[in-house]
Amino acid sequence: MKSSTFINLKEKGMRFVFLFCAIFSILALATITVFLFISGTPFIAKTGFFEFVFVMKWAPLADEIAYGIFPMIVTTLYVTALSVIIGVGIGLLTAIALYKFCPKKLVNPIRQMINLLAGIPSVIFGLFGMTVIVPFVRDYISPNGVGYGIFSASLVLGIMILPTIVSVSLDSLNSVPSSYYEGALALGATKEQATFKILVPSAKSGILAGVVLAIGRAIGETMAVIMVIGGSPEMPNSLFQSVRTLTANIAMGAMELRGDALSALIATGVVLFVFTLLLNISFSLLKREKNDKIKKKESKK
Amino acid sequence: MKKLIALILLTVVLCSAFILTSCGGSFDEAKIISVVTREDGSGTKSAFMEIIGLKGKSDISGVIVASNTASVLQEVESNPLAIGYDSLGYVTSDVKILSVDGVMPTIATIKDGSYKISRPLNIVYQENRVASEVNAAFLAFLQSSDAQSIISENGYVSTRENTVPYTVIPSLSGEITISGSTSLKPLMEKLATKFEEIQSSVSVSVAGGGSGTGYNDAENGVTDFGMISEAFNSEKSPNCTYYEVAKDGIAIIVNNKNTYNNISSEDLKKIYDVDAGEKAITVWAQVTK
Numbered sequence: 001m002k003s004s005t006f007i008n009l010k011e012k013g014m015r016f017v018f019l020f021c022a023i024f025s026i027l028a029l030a031t032i033t034v035f036l037f038i039s040g041t042p043f044i045a046k047t048g049f050f051e052f053v054f055v056m057k058w059a060p061l062a063d064e065i066a067y068g069i070f071p072m073i074v075t076t077l078y079v080t081a082l083s084v085i086i087g088v089g090i091g092l093l094t095a096i097a098l099y100k101f102c103p104k105k106l107v108n109p110i111r112q113m114i115n116l117l118a119g120i121p122s123v124i125f126g127l128f129g130m131t132v133i134v135p136f137v138r139d140y141i142s143p144n145g146v147g148y149g150i151f152s153a154s155l156v157l158g159i160m161i162l163p164t165i166v167s168v169s170l171d172s173l174n175s176v177p178s179s180y181y182e183g184a185l186a187l188g189a190t191k192e193q194a195t196f197k198i199l200v201p202s203a204k205s206g207i208l209a210g211v212v213l214a215i216g217r218a219i220g221e222t223m224a225v226i227m228v229i230g231g232s233p234e235m236p237n238s239l240f241q242s243v244r245t246l247t248a249n250i251a252m253g254a255m256e257l258r259g260d261a262l263s264a265l266i267a268t269g270v271v272l273f274v275f276t277l278l279l280n281i282s283f284s285l286l287k288r289e290k291n292d293k294i295k296k297k298e299s300k301k
Numbered sequence: 302m303k304k305l306i307a308l309i310l311l312t313v314v315l316c317s318a319f320i321l322t323s324c325g326g327s328f329d330e331a332k333i334i335s336v337v338t339r340e341d342g343s344g345t346k347s348a349f350m351e352i353i354g355l356k357g358k359s360d361i362s363g364v365i366v367a368s369n370t371a372s373v374l375q376e377v378e379s380n381p382l383a384i385g386y387d388s389l390g391y392v393t394s395d396v397k398i399l400s401v402d403g404v405m406p407t408i409a410t411i412k413d414g415s416y417k418i419s420r421p422l423n424i425v426y427q428e429n430r431v432a433s434e435v436n437a438a439f440l441a442f443l444q445s446s447d448a449q450s451i452i453s454e455n456g457y458v459s460t461r462e463n464t465v466p467y468t469v470i471p472s473l474s475g476e477i478t479i480s481g482s483t484s485l486k487p488l489m490e491k492l493a494t495k496f497e498e499i500q501s502s503v504s505v506s507v508a509g510g511g512s513g514t515g516y517n518d519a520e521n522g523v524t525d526f527g528m529i530s531e532a533f534n535s536e537k538s539p540n541c542t543y544y545e546v547a548k549d550g551i552a553i554i555v556n557n558k559n560t561y562n563n564i565s566s567e568d569l570k571k572i573y574d575v576d577a578g579e580k581a582i583t584v585w586a587q588v589t590k
Contacts, residue, residue: 061341063357135379145332145382148365231340231366242365252340252368261341 033273040270043263052267058233058244060253060261067264069271071235075243076275078236079153079225080218086158087214091165092200092207098166099173100181100195111170118163126227129156134228142240148230151239156224161214168213172206173199205286212283219275222247246272328381328558330586336572337365337376337385344484345370348420348530349386349551353570361575374554381558382585384572386418389550390456396554400563411458411550417566419550422457422485423533424526425519425541435475435503436525442467442496443546451491457547467499474502481508481515481528488547489528516541564588 044052047067055068094114098107133155138147176199184194200207230242231252244252250265250272257265338360339346350356360366365383367373370391377383378395389406392398398406401418410416424443431437442448445467449459479489486509493505510518512529519527520538533543553564568589571582582588 057359059341059359061347062359064359066359130375131379138380138382145329146335146363147380226368230363231368232360232362232364234362242363244366252366257341 036266036270036273039263040267043260043267044270047264047267052264053271056235058249060257060264065260067261067267069246069249069268071233072244072246072249072268073271075150075229075236076219076245076247076272078150079157079229079245080215082150082154082239083157083161083218084211084215086154087161087165087218088211090158091162091210091214092169094162094166095169095173096195096200098170099199100191111167114163114166117159118167122160122221122224123227125156125160126224129153129224129228137240144238144240146230146240146242148228148242149238149240150229150236150243152228153225153245156228157218157221160221160224161217164214164217165210168210169203169207172203172210175206176202205289208286209283212279212286216276216279216283219272219279220247222251226251246275328556328560328585330560331584332382333363333583334572334585334588335365335376335380335383336361336363337367337373337383338573339373340366340368344530345386345388345551348484348549349418350573351531352418352420352551353566353573355570355574358575361573361581377554377556379556381556384553384555386551386553388456389419389458389552392552392554395557397557397559397562399553399555399561401553401569402566403563406550406552408458411548412460416550418553419458419548420484420530421532421545422482422488422547422549423529423531423543423545424479424481424485424489425516425529425533425538425543426526427519427522427540428542430522430525433475434470435473435477438470438473438500438503439477439496439505439526440544442499443492443544447495447499448492448546451495452488452547455488455491457488457549460545460548469499472502473500477503477505477526478524479505479507479526479528480510480518480524481526482512482530483509484530484549485528485546492546559585561585561588561590563590 052067052069053073054070055066056070057066057068058071059066094110098110102110129152133152134147136147137152137155138145141151180198180202181194184198185191189197225245226248229245229248231244231248232242233244233249234241236243246268250268253261253265347356350358365376367376367385370387373385373387374391374393374396377385384399389411400406401416404410404416406416406418411419426436426440431440444461444464446464447467449461449464452459477493479493486507490507493507497503497505508524512531515527515529516534516537517527518524519541527538527541529543530549535541553569555561568582568587571577571580572588574581
């Protein structure tokens, strides 16, 4: 009798522990969201949403104070777009090569190495960018002798998001039934035609999911970007120009600014948060669409 | 055979990475100056901008923002086209210090004021405050050789000569309050700690708040001494007098490959001025040799 109540208690206790663990991450998310919005939105309300988001000038300590983050938003979008183009271009082709065109012996070593790339801390990427990519771009590529900017940042970020794109694309390519590929070959398609016309379109939604994940990483990356972007809060007119992303803006000022300027940084965080939120929503929509398709196919059968 | 090719590829990649890191390009006068500045809120930045006459202006377009002293040095060290500024005490031989209007920043030139880009670190106080024994003792300590050695050890320029050691006053006790400039605060804290060590029953409290706070607190008698990191302006606190604790030099630094050795203060202003318009200097060739 005694032992059974003990077991009962233990079970209840454990259930509570599991429940707490499950809730903990939700609590963390809720706390962060509440913190961001409570300390960020009053500032946006005070400055005015349009004044904050669409003004061109960021000068929190100048005589004429201005808290406009529009140049940073544009830079963030540019850097993300370009890095995703670089990352997806190389990553997708890498995945295809690993899937069909690469000697079988090499597939695993290459995959392992690419996964290793994912484990490198972002500050190392930043260091590499700052000491190798920026001087190289400055001396050999840039037309005006400026190494910092969107180009260098996108290059560094493109390398950083490679592992995500390669592994997700490879997984979704692998999940395409081999009969598709074989069928295409049997109909007389070449290996290349079968891959690009049949396999890649079939794996489209999985690849897209990888792209969305990569965008998320590129938007949020701070340390690597801050070291190669230059840091001037201005509108980007060229790929080779010192500019600043939203994350860099927060990281550069967080330790130095006080008062209104610090609230402006938290408000920047709110904007960034909304961006990533939208991204995640589109990600889950993509996923749902994929699941719906599969269900439809199954119901047809 | 494949292994050989892989090996060769690997060596090429490693070698090119090595070459890329070691070579840094050359100095080309026709190219755009990479202007390096510090982030908003940096004390060095506000002092520098004020001295060259650009107080309260925002940064020029294309400026590279380094978020600390070390990264200014790193950038200038690796970028042949860069110009930056840094507290003199931090500058190493990896970069070249430019003379400004023909004057190199040294302890001697900063002391006699011929090197312009330096700022005095002052304390301001009302005369009647130093009538109290403990405040007078602290002022005497600041003038002593004990204080001067702390000042020089921390990279600041001591402007006093022929100083004598501080003579300990037995049974001196009391409280000293200091507030103001955050640029002077770190040095003042070190000096205060030393003074508390010598005069064990005296306590010194040092608070920040900025130079404005320093003026106001001293003028209104809120604290015994106010700290200001600019030349004393008697209009801001008419009842006060000042004492110069030390000077802080700001060096203008460029890459070692840079062929310039001197820059005029006018040119320097034109490089950093956002409102310079057509007069703005953007390439090295525009700088007068």
